[in-house]
Amino acid sequence: MDLLTDKKSTFALLRKIEALARGVPSPVRVMEVCGTHTMTVHRHGLKSLLREAGIEMISGPGCPVCITPNAFHEAAIELVTGREGLILATFGDMTRVPTRRGALRTAIPAPGSSVRIVYSPEEPLALAARESGREVVFFGAGFETTIPSIALMARKARRTGLRNFAVLSALWTIPPPLRAILESGEIRLSGFLYPGHVTAVIGLAPYAFIAREFGFPGAVAGFEPADVLLGIISVLEQIRSGRPAVANTYGRVVRPEGNPAARAVMDEILDPDDSRWRGLGLIPRSGLRLKRDYADYDAVRKYGLDLAVGAEDLPGCRCGEVLRGMSEPTNCRLFGRACTPDSPRGPCMVSFEGACFVLFKYRDVAHG
Amino acid sequence: MCLGIPVKIVELDASGELGKVDYLGTKVQTSFALLPGVGLGDWVIVHAGFAISRLDEEEARETLALLREIVENSGEPEETAGLP
Numbered sequence: 001m002d003l004l005t006d007k008k009s010t011f012a013l014l015r016k017i018e019a020l021a022r023g024v025p026s027p028v029r030v031m032e033v034c035g036t037h038t039m040t041v042h043r044h045g046l047k048s049l050l051r052e053a054g055i056e057m058i059s060g061p062g063c064p065v066c067i068t069p070n071a072f073h074e075a076a077i078e079l080v081t082g083r084e085g086l087i088l089a090t091f092g093d094m095t096r097v098p099t100r101r102g103a104l105r106t107a108i109p110a111p112g113s114s115v116r117i118v119y120s121p122e123e124p125l126a127l128a129a130r131e132s133g134r135e136v137v138f139f140g141a142g143f144e145t146t147i148p149s150i151a152l153m154a155r156k157a158r159r160t161g162l163r164n165f166a167v168l169s170a171l172w173t174i175p176p177p178l179r180a181i182l183e184s185g186e187i188r189l190s191g192f193l194y195p196g197h198v199t200a201v202i203g204l205a206p207y208a209f210i211a212r213e214f215g216f217p218g219a220v221a222g223f224e225p226a227d228v229l230l231g232i233i234s235v236l237e238q239i240r241s242g243r244p245a246v247a248n249t250y251g252r253v254v255r256p257e258g259n260p261a262a263r264a265v266m267d268e269i270l271d272p273d274d275s276r277w278r279g280l281g282l283i284p285r286s287g288l289r290l291k292r293d294y295a296d297y298d299a300v301r302k303y304g305l306d307l308a309v310g311a312e313d314l315p316g317c318r319c320g321e322v323l324r325g326m327s328e329p330t331n332c333r334l335f336g337r338a339c340t341p342d343s344p345r346g347p348c349m350v351s352f353e354g355a356c357f358v359l360f361k362y363r364d365v366a367h368g
Numbered sequence: 369m370c371l372g373i374p375v376k377i378v379e380l381d382a383s384g385e386l387g388k389v390d391y392l393g394t395k396v397q398t399s400f401a402l403l404p405g406v407g408l409g410d411w412v413i414v415h416a417g418f419a420i421s422r423l424d425e426e427e428a429r430e431t432l433a434l435l436r437e438i439v440e441n442s443g444e445p446e447e448t449a450g451l452p
């Protein structure tokens with residue numbers, strides 16, 4: 001699979017992109033929706049190489065840790081500091097997001113309570129089975145890649161009659177914010193790179209409205225350098241031909257219909273919900289929450305949490321604008337000074353998929 | 369959270385739901401509950417402990433063929449290092 005990563009194919013693809021870009025109105029601005037694409041673009045120095053070829057890459061909202069509003073983090077802090085005998089289980093980066101109440105990592109849990117870092121939604125469920133005397137709350141943030149497994153765990157808990165397990169779910173679906181971005185018209189874009197692994201689950205159909213209603217090009221792309229460049233070539237070809245589509249340039253992993261088993265689990269356990277995204281605000285049907293039958297497993301209902309309060313970011317952080325593609329991290333006065341991966345001031349510097357973190361980490365990557 | 373790259377299934381229990389993948393030489397516990405029908409030796413994409421997609425070798429070969437064509441037509445210096 002060397003051709004996916006080696007420099008020779010990178011440069012051959014860049015030449016092709018350069019030639020294609022000459023034939024279309026400039027500037028060509030492609031939003032890479034997914035944080036993992038942002039990583040590929042920066043780690044391999046593609047950002048500047050692409051700029052030289054006439055393509056501006058804009059980071060999108062595709063980092064679940066980043067777009068989860070602080071209200072969720074504050075609710076998690078409230079739970080673990082305010083309730084005794086509660087284990088708050090979550091992914092590692094979630095514990096580091098700074099809020100006005102500090103971060104989960106530095107919160108002082110109530111007696112018998114603790115914060116536990118997990119790698120898979122299976123761990124908190126196993127923990128709940130083991131620790132029958134304690135409540136286990138899984139604070140899970142994710143897109144369609146992670147959502148089916150979280151849904152599966154709620155179903156398993158209910159089927160096995162586990163009463164001490166609940167999910168504080170920050171579950172986000174990718175197509176609705178893309179509509180919001182296009183409808184707002186806030187930024188000029190030429191095309192989307194759709195996230196490969198989200199699409200491996202949901203399939204191509206959920207993006208069809210983007211080509212149909214907005215006449216807007218897009219391509220599903222994988223995560224190696226050549227994958228990203230092949231996706232951009234497809235977007236350019238769509239612009240040139242005047243035939244916008246939902247192209248799939250990641251066929252080795254993405255089936256047109258997605259993953260039917262994963263989609264079925266989501267449909268069975270979860271309902272769409274109007275949800276608030278950091279930076280993007282309230283977006284109709286952009287999140288998922290457990291169905292009524294699962295109310296006992298929904299931490300919001302179980303503990304009467306209020307996610308409408310306390311959603312403010314730390315002063316000065318422009319993560320919200322970064323997530324809308326409105327601002328580069330370097331436009332933030334705190335970037336690399338008051339805000340670094342060791343002492344982040346916003347979630348975009350916490351997550352390894354966050355645009356601020358990625359830019360900070362790879363700021364010295366020279367191309368060539 | 370996400371291994372991101374295709375990994376190979378090296379262990380699978382009788383239910384077909386639980387097993388291990390090889391991630392850079394380490395065996396990592398993985399659930400296949402979302403991907404029924406996979407078998408030992410299949411390559412899959414894993415997110416947060418769950419396999420979500422199987423690698424299609426035919427499609428992978430097509431992508432490589434396309435890349436090879438683009439490299440050959442690009443006029444990049446003729447050298448075959450990196451070509452499988």
Ligand code: SF4
Pocket residue numbers: 316317318319320322329332333334335336339340344345346347348349350356
């Ligand atoms: S650099 Fe830090 S403070 Fe500035 S936008 Fe990014 S995360 Fe927020």
